[in-house]
Amino acid sequence: MKLNRIKALIYRDFLILTRAKWRIVETIYFPVTTILIWGFFALYSETIAVQAGLIVLIVNIFWNFAYIAQSTANMQIMEDIWAGSLKQLFLSGITEFDYIIARLVTATIMSLIVMALILGISFFFTPSIFLKPGELAILTLVTLIGSMALSVIIASINVSTGREYGFFAWTVLQLFILLSAPFNPVELFPKFLQYISYVMPFTFIFEGARNLVLIGQIGNDIFLKSMISVTVYFIIGWPIYYLAFKRARRTGILAKLS
Amino acid sequence: MEYSIEIKNISKRFRQGKHQIHAIRNLSLKIKKGEIFGLLGPNGAGKSTLLNIITTIITQDSGTVTLLDKNHQKEKSVLQRMSLASGDARFHWVLRVRDILKFYSIAYGLSRQEREKRISELSKFFGITGIMERRFDGLSTGERMRLVFAKSLLNNPEILLLDEPTLGLDPDIAIKIRSEILRMNKEMGMTILLTSHYMHEVEQLCSRIAFIRKGKIVDLGTAVDIKKKYGNLEKYFVKMVQEDETEQD
Numbered sequence: 001m002k003l004n005r006i007k008a009l010i011y012r013d014f015l016i017l018t019r020a021k022w023r024i025v026e027t028i029y030f031p032v033t034t035i036l037i038w039g040f041f042a043l044y045s046e047t048i049a050v051q052a053g054l055i056v057l058i059v060n061i062f063w064n065f066a067y068i069a070q071s072t073a074n075m076q077i078m079e080d081i082w083a084g085s086l087k088q089l090f091l092s093g094i095t096e097f098d099y100i101i102a103r104l105v106t107a108t109i110m111s112l113i114v115m116a117l118i119l120g121i122s123f124f125f126t127p128s129i130f131l132k133p134g135e136l137a138i139l140t141l142v143t144l145i146g147s148m149a150l151s152v153i154i155a156s157i158n159v160s161t162g163r164e165y166g167f168f169a170w171t172v173l174q175l176f177i178l179l180s181a182p183f184n185p186v187e188l189f190p191k192f193l194q195y196i197s198y199v200m201p202f203t204f205i206f207e208g209a210r211n212l213v214l215i216g217q218i219g220n221d222i223f224l225k226s227m228i229s230v231t232v233y234f235i236i237g238w239p240i241y242y243l244a245f246k247r248a249r250r251t252g253i254l255a256k257l258s
Numbered sequence: 259m260e261y262s263i264e265i266k267n268i269s270k271r272f273r274q275g276k277h278q279i280h281a282i283r284n285l286s287l288k289i290k291k292g293e294i295f296g297l298l299g300p301n302g303a304g305k306s307t308l309l310n311i312i313t314t315i316i317t318q319d320s321g322t323v324t325l326l327d328k329n330h331q332k333e334k335s336v337l338q339r340m341s342l343a344s345g346d347a348r349f350h351w352v353l354r355v356r357d358i359l360k361f362y363s364i365a366y367g368l369s370r371q372e373r374e375k376r377i378s379e380l381s382k383f384f385g386i387t388g389i390m391e392r393r394f395d396g397l398s399t400g401e402r403m404r405l406v407f408a409k410s411l412l413n414n415p416e417i418l419l420l421d422e423p424t425l426g427l428d429p430d431i432a433i434k435i436r437s438e439i440l441r442m443n444k445e446m447g448m449t450i451l452l453t454s455h456y457m458h459e460v461e462q463l464c465s466r467i468a469f470i471r472k473g474k475i476v477d478l479g480t481a482v483d484i485k486k487k488y489g490n491l492e493k494y495f496v497k498m499v500q501e502d503e504t505e506q507d
Contacts, residue, residue: 008364012353015361019352084348091313092365092413093338249317252272255310 001101005094009102013076017110020079027072027110028117031064035118039125054126054213059182061118062143062209066202067173069111069147073103074154074169081163081257090254096245100155104148111147115140135218139208142223146201146230150176152237156244162257182206201233261324262417262449263289263312268321270307270473281307282318283473294443294450296464298457300499304473305453309419312451313342326416338366340417343410345403345425351395355386355405358394359412366413380408384438400431407438411446418442420452424459432459439463457492471498 017023038060042053080086089099123130130136150173157168179193180202186194197203204226208218248254270282282304289295297305310316312323314330314337322329328336349358359380363373381387384404389397397405403423410418420439424432436459443450454460460467461481468478476498477484488494 002367004367005365008361011364012350012357012361015357016350016352079350083350084346085350087315088347088349088409089365090315091337091342092362093334094365095334246317249315252307252310252316255306255315 001095001097002093005092005098006102006105009089009094009098010106013102013106016076016079017106023075026075027068027114031068031114031118032121034060034064035121039122042125051213054129055183055210057122057126058129058209058213059206061115061122062139062202062205063177063182064118065111065115065140066143066147066177068114069107069144070150070154070173071170072110073100073107073148073151074158076103076106077155077158078166078169081158081166086257087255096242100152100241103155104151107148107151108144111144112140129213132212132216135208135212138223139205139212139218142208142226142230143202143205145234146205146226147173149201149230149233149237152241153233156237156240159241159248159257160244160253162253176200177202179203180206185210199229201230204229260291261288262291262326263287263451264322264324265308265312266322266324268308268311268318268323270304270311270316270318281473282311284321285470285473285475286321287468287475287478289449289451291449292443292447293465294439294452294463296460296467297451297453297470298455298460298467298495299453299470300495303470305470306421307473308470309342309421309451309453312419313337313340338413339415340419341410341413341415342419342421343406343423344421345406345423345427346421347402347406347409349394349405349409352393354391354393355381355397356390358405359409362409363412368412376412376414380411383411384408400427400434403427403431403435407435411442414446415448417449417451420450422453422455424454424456436463457495469494469498 038057042057154168154172179196180200181197186197189197204222208222211219265287268282268285272279272281299305311318325336330336359377384407386404389401424435467481468475
């Protein structure tokens with residue numbers, strides 16, 4: 001690992017992000033509009049069921065944050081594949097580690113900016129969710145780690161499978177969210193889905209978010225479970241990532257990607 | 259004799275469905291310091307695979323590659339002393355020429371001062387000062403190739419790999435690029451390994467030539483030696499392609 005290489009990649013990421021207009025739209029437009037939609041719903045639901053509206057809103061905040069954190073990293077990798085520039089990067093001495101670390105740093109910066117924006121908007125709808133800023137920060141941190149872990153795993157899939165399966169970069173998270181029971185307790189799922197749900201990285205994060213609305217705190221056990229879950233994903237992700245690159249070099253996929 | 263590149267018993271197979279393709283077969287090659295070496299062969303002969311193995315983009319099944327006396331798999335820092343300029347090199351479409359050169363010079367670890375000096379020198383050397391603010395997707399083929407050359411020299415490489423450097427270029431630009439290759443070799447003293455389809459190109463540029471066919475070197479020598487042997491390079495190349503086609507039939 002060399003800091004100059006990671007710095008160069010991050011510099012390039014921001015050049016691309018600011019010059020490719022559709023990326024700005026994707027990064028900011030969707031989270032902002034989603035929060036506006038559910039924010040108005042939360043306002044309306046105050047008259048019918050205060051907590052339901054708040055739950056929908058807070059889950060959407062973390063859902064969008066997770067999406068931007070994960071997809072920013074993976075879309076940058078796909079752009080390098082689509083542009084045919086991946087080989088040029090690795091020819092310059094940039095290592096697999098430099099490459100993913102730079103992606104994760106850029107994704108963290110971008111997603112935190114978006115998070116600040118959507119939290120700011122949410123404040124106008126439901127100031128009550130800001131009563132526990134420390135708990136919000138903890139959930140943000142755990143969600144970020146979970147999203148980074150998924151980014152590393154999805155990057156491995158993209159490097160191993162090439163252009164044809166590029167859509168994983170922006171679709172996989174949706175499945176993980178769905179299986180993480182975002183708006184309902186896991187117990188509402190059929191038994192077999194419950195087993196799957198408990199090993200999803202976001203299940204306990206969403207449970208913590210719902211708890212924040214329902215009982216005013218995440219709960220120590222939920223925090224611990226969510227932290228363990230995302231840490232396991234994060235640890236598993238790295239060997240998969242290195243193996244994917246090793247395989248891509250062995251099978252010639254890396255040369256074909258470029 | 260000092261060698262910049264020593265390739266020893268390299269083999270590489272690729273799986274294609276149920277079949278295995280032998281892309282490189284027990285290939286050995288030594289390239290002297292400061293020489294321009296040409297690698298010629300028909301499509302699918304293994305030229306690009308060999309370059310990809312040298313740059314570690316593809317890993318070989320067996321054999322070793324030594325670059326500047328260092329095993330390229332074990333001492334990866336040696337890769338920073340090498341560069342590859344390929345006719346089909348691509349960069350992100352939204353980046354400008356200046357951005358691309360700046361990004362790679364940061365990645366190579368050049369300080370701000372070194373970076374500005376190097377970019378200014380190279381943009382003058384390759385005549386791209388007028389297109390520094392243009393996006394990559396707005397460049398012509400010739401301009402892209404000159405950018406690829408400039409980028410490949412940012413790290414002041416001791417070894418330069420050129421993969422089909424004039425493929426698809428207009429003849430006038432191809433002539434310029436060839437004279438630039440000779441100039442780089444003379445003025446900067448770098449070792450150049452070049453692959454090409456064009457016989458006259460390798461004749462004009464290379465001190466030695468190797469013919470590669472089905473992953474094996476079938477002949478190696480100076481252009482003059484090979485000409486003596488086969489009449490001319492063009493004829494020999496066409497003969498090789500025809501034989502391959504006959505075997506496939």
